[in-house]
Amino acid sequence: MRAAWLIRLCLWLLLCLFLAEPQLFADILRPLNRENAPTIYTQGVLWQLTLIHLTLTAVATLAASIVAITLAILVTRRSGRDFLPLSRSVANIGQTFPPVAVLALAVPVLGFGSAPTLVALFLYGLLPIFENTVTGLTTIPPSVSEAARGVGMTAAQRLFKVELPLAAPLILTGIRVSAVISLGTATIGSTVAARTLGEVIIAGLLTNNMAFIVQGAALVGVLAILIFDLLTVAERAFANRFGASATA
Amino acid sequence: MNSGATQTSEDLRDGGRALWYDKVGLLVAPIAVAAMFLPFMSFAANRIVEAESRSILASLPQTYAVMLLAALGVAALLLLVRTSTKLRAVSAGAAIALLLVAAGLAADHLSADANTYARVRPASGFWLLLFAFSLGLTDAITRLRLRPTTRIALATAALGALLLLVSSGLWSNISFLKEYENQAQLFWREARQHITLSVGSMLAACIVGIPLGITCQNQRGTRSAILNTLTFVQTVPSLALFGLLIAPLSWLASNVPVVSALGIRGIGTAPALVALFAYSLLPITGNTLAGLEGVSTSAREAARGMGMTRHQRLLRIELPLALPAILAGIRIVLVQNIGLTTIAALIGGGGFGVFVFQGLGQASIDLVLLGVIPTIILAFASAVLMDAFIDMSRKERREHR
Structure with a gap:
């Protein structure tokens, strides 16, 4: 357990150091390149690109969470039941749409830049959260809902005090999956001129600059792993806290 | 009350x-x-x-x-x-x-x-x-x-009707079909490449992932190590993984003669296949394990009671019972790979992504659609097909009992 925390800390420190002083790493990356080719990406400031990348992901995931959870609540209510089979199928079919397709199709409507990327991240991020929320809300043991009804809770009380807390672990997992997918899709957003870390990889691919590819890819990869890890830890902390209060 | x-x-x-x-x-x-x-x-x-x-x-x-x-x-x-x-x-x-x-x-x-x-x-x-x-x-x-067979029949009929519509020339004046007619040969070449990459990596992942899932079940010690590593790989964004594989593969190609003789290069098919394979391992291994874990103790004990060896139990009882879960893993992988293969075009791996990125580069919606529409149809068709197979295997499993 302690080793895990040590690795975590080292990776975060390494990430920050690389973003703050990328030139320190130039010597490590130099052997990858032909002579005289630039080693560190300078057409954009790396920490700024990282910040934009993270902002895009965070905004899209937040918006997707709000919309997906609201929709999932609506289709699991009595009056929305008719939409449940359809919405499940749509979520299922939606997941067969490749992220690149969503991104490419958003461009004719919204033009190039961050806007189509944000829309694609949002649309694609909806599905895992929606699916997990629906699963969480529909798999609550009947005895629990009966008990909640039995103690005279209103529909709103049942939703907020019983159903949502019970579904919370699954919802959080959905949000984590969605965030990690968004982080990866944002990288591809650079093919439609969104300023993200994907820009570094694509610049490397276009100019055959291996150092660019490796630093961009490593940066995105480490970021994705750290965020995945951070959200997993947060989930566990939430579960522990909730579990403790439930037994108290 | x-x-x-x-x-x-x-x-x-x-x-x-x-x-x-x-x-x-x-x-x-x-x-x-x-x-x-x-x-x-x-x-x-x-x-x-x-x-x-x-x-x-x-x-x-x-x-x-x-x-x-x-x-x-x-x-x-x-x-x-x-x-x-x-x-x-x-x-x-x-x-x-x-x-x-x-x-x-x-x-x-x-x-x-x-x-x-x-x-x-x-x-x-x-x-x-x-x-x-x-x-x-x-x-x-x-x-x-609908029953699984009916669903497959309907999907096949819809695909057939679509192909008929395209070949009849009724759509020949629609812009992206014009684009198709301009480069029909290239289109089918990229289609073959797309299918080769996505299905090939899936098959390779089955060959490795199913035994890996069995190992995970038998040796509890290695389980979390294997699963954690595979989760770790899945977390890395696709473009990053494709990019990271270029470096070691081109090093191998220029330093190990056998590798370059096999036609393996730093960019192109090789890194695409390796990356897709790496992404495919977690769903297949994880689902194989989940399927094996789901086999009831009574089924296991009955098999043991009949005097079956461990090998026989695995092949005749446990794997058939785990089949729906394994197929579900294959479905995830197939749909995911068909989508991810589009990105392989960025590292010279070919596939429908070639048209998508060319179209984005030239701001030509028609080219984008020429790449996007077949990708979606392919992913959707394989999802329908695999879902039908999963339902069939579930039904068979029930009848076995």
Whole structure:
């Protein structure tokens, strides 16, 4: 357990150091390149690109969470039941749409830049959260809902005090999956001129600059792993806290 | 007691109210009706000038246009009122077929007195109508709970009809079909490459992942190490993984003669296959493990009681019982890989992504659509097929018991 925390800390420190002083790493990356080719990406400031990348992901995931959870609540209510089979199928079919397709199709409507990327991240991020929320809300043991009804809770009380807390672990997992997918899709957003870390990889691919590819890819990869890890830890902390209060 | 009573009375009220409309129809029908008044086709005299939009009435000969509007109106009405689910499915399906044919006719009509540079493509109204009736069709089909074989037959028929439509030349005046005709050879080459990459990496992942799942079950010590490593790999964004593989593979290609003799290069098919393979391992290994874990102790003990060896138990009892879960893993991988293969085009791996990124580079929607539409159809078709297989294997499993 302690080793895990040590690795975590080292990776975060390494990430920050690389973003703050990328030139320190130039010597490590130099052997990858032909002579005289630039080693560190300078057409954009790396920490700024990282910040934009993270902002895009965070905004899209937040918006997707709000919309997906609201929709999932609506289709699991009595009056929305008719939409449940359809919405499940749509979520299922939606997941067969490749992220690149969503991104490419958003461009004719919204033009190039961050806007189509944000829309694609949002649309694609909806599905895992929606699916997990629906699963969480529909798999609550009947005895629990009966008990909640039995103690005279209103529909709103049942939703907020019983159903949502019970579904919370699954919802959080959905949000984590969605965030990690968004982080990866944002990288591809650079093919439609969104300023993200994907820009570094694509610049490397276009100019055959291996150092660019490796630093961009490593940066995105480490970021994705750290965020995945951070959200997993947060989930566990939430579960522990909730579990403790439930037994108290 | 009290709460139970209120619930039943609520149920009765809801059922007894006998709504005349369908709630999903109430959402879908207005979208369809509104879409009938939106631009149906967009028309540009050549690639450079701005496109003008044409409504249904302006893009078809008048009699056809009126007939189309009437038919779509009836189909929308059938979705709105409560009728038999089968009728809803048929009318929504017919509306979609009609739309596809009408788009071809409209393109012919609009380019009749224009030169060969004219570009006609479906506009917002067409896409919205297609979306609305697809929603209606999806809803009806989901509620029909068709048998797996029926679903496969329907999907095959739909694909066949689509291919027929393309080869009949009815769509030859629609801009992205023009693009297709310009580079038909390249299109089918990239199609083969796309399928090779996505299916090939899936097969390789099965060969490695299923035994890995079995190992995970037998040796609990290695389980978390294997699963954690695979989760770790899946977390790395695709473009990053494709990129990171270029370096070691090109090093191998330039330093190990055998590798380069095999045709392996730093960019192209090799890194694409390796990356897709790496992404595929977690769903297959994880699902194999979950399937094996789900085998009931009574089944295991019965097999042991019959004097089966460990090997026999695995092959004859445990793996067949775990089959639905393994197939579910393969479904995830297949759909995921078909989507991810599009990105392989960025590292020279080919596939439909070539058209997508070329189109994005040249700001040509037609090229983008030429890449995106077949990718979606391929992913969707394999999802339908695999879902049917999963249902069949589940049914078989039940009969075995």
